[in-house]
Amino acid sequence: MVEVRMRVNGATATLDIEPQVSLLDALREHLGLTGAKKGCAQGACGACTVLADGERIVSCLALAVQYEEREITTVEGLADGERLHPLQAAFIAHDGLQCGYCTPGQLCSAIGMLAEHRAGAPSAVTEPPAARDRAAGLPEAELSEAELSEAEIRERMSGNLCRCGAYNGIVAAIRDVAAMGEETGR
Ligand code: FES
Ligand code: FES
Numbered sequence: 624m625v626e627v628r629m630r631v632n633g634a635t636a637t638l639d640i641e642p643q644v645s646l647l648d649a650l651r652e653h654l655g656l657t658g659a660k661k662g663c664a665q666g667a668c669g670a671c672t673v674l675a676d677g678e679r680i681v682s683c684l685a686l687a688v689q690y691e692e693r694e695i696t697t698v699e700g701l702a703d704g705e706r707l708h709p710l711q712a713a714f715i716a717h718d719g720l721q722c723g724y725c726t727p728g729q730l731c732s733a734i735g736m737l738a739e740h741r742a743g744a745p746s747a748v749t750e751p752p753a754a755r756d757r758a759a760g761l762p763e764a765e766l767s768e769a770e771l772s773e774a775e776i777r778e779r780m781s782g783n784l785c786r787c788g789a790y791n792g793i794v795a796a797i798r799d800v801a802a803m804g805e806e807t808g809r
Contacts, residue, residue: 624639624640624641625639625640625641625642625688626638626639627640627649627687627688627690627691628691628692629687629690629691629692629693629694629695630692630693630694630695631650631654631656631695631696631697631700632656632695632696632697632699632700633700636654638653638654638687640653640687640688642686642688643686644686644687644688645682645683645684645685645686645687646673646680646682646683646685646686646687646689646690646695647659647661647664647671647682647683647685648687649687650673650682650695650697656697656699658697658698658699658727659671659672659673659682659697659698659727659728659731660724660725660727660728661683662724662725662728662784663683664683665683665684666681666683666684667784668725668728668783668784669681669725669728669729669732669782669783669784670724670725670727670728670783670784671683671728672727672728672729672731672732672735672782672783673695673696673697673698673731674695674696674697674731674734674735675690675693675694675695676693676694677694677696677735677738678735678738679731679732679734679735679736681782696731697727697731698726698727698730698731701730701731701734708730708734709800709803710730710733710734710796710797710800711730713795713796713797713799713800714726714729714730714792714793714796716796716799717792717793717795717796717799718789718792719789719792719793719795719796720787720789720792720793721787721788721789722786722787724786724787725783725784725785725786725787725789728783729780729783729785729793732780732782732783733780733793733796733797733800736776736779736780736797737771737797737800737801739779740771740775740779740801746775746778746779747778748774748775748778749775771797771798771801773794773798776794776797776798776801777790777794780793780794780797
């Protein structure tokens, strides 16, 4: 057994676990945080996505011992008391869920994705800025970072599967929050 300390949703958690325990199992089985879901347990579905220091990770492929002293945020840590995170509210407003099984992972992934986009990280469908801006005829002073288009969101969220097919609502919710500029990750 090894002792692992980490911050989970703003509180210190101390775990006595075997070294092969995944972060997902540590959260679910040892800390009782069952929001992150075990869909495939092999990194293919995104249902287990959580944030580690603000970056999205699939927790089924992460060993808990790797996250000593790191800040982990799960879906349970997104709301501020009774006040939903803007993305949670947008998912409700746009019917971005049906059974809800994928939703915790979708939410955490979207928050991480918005931060990646804000930091200028390109996706596989991002046009090189020079080509895009030349095509748009923009002068240098008016160039802006790549718009978070529907194609961008679908590509950047492609690691999160939804067996109910709620993708249209998910994309609409993310676009809303991106436009509000209120995306935050903790
Ligand atoms: S359960 Fe982790 S990616 Fe599917
Ligand atoms: S809402 Fe059912 S799997 Fe996505």
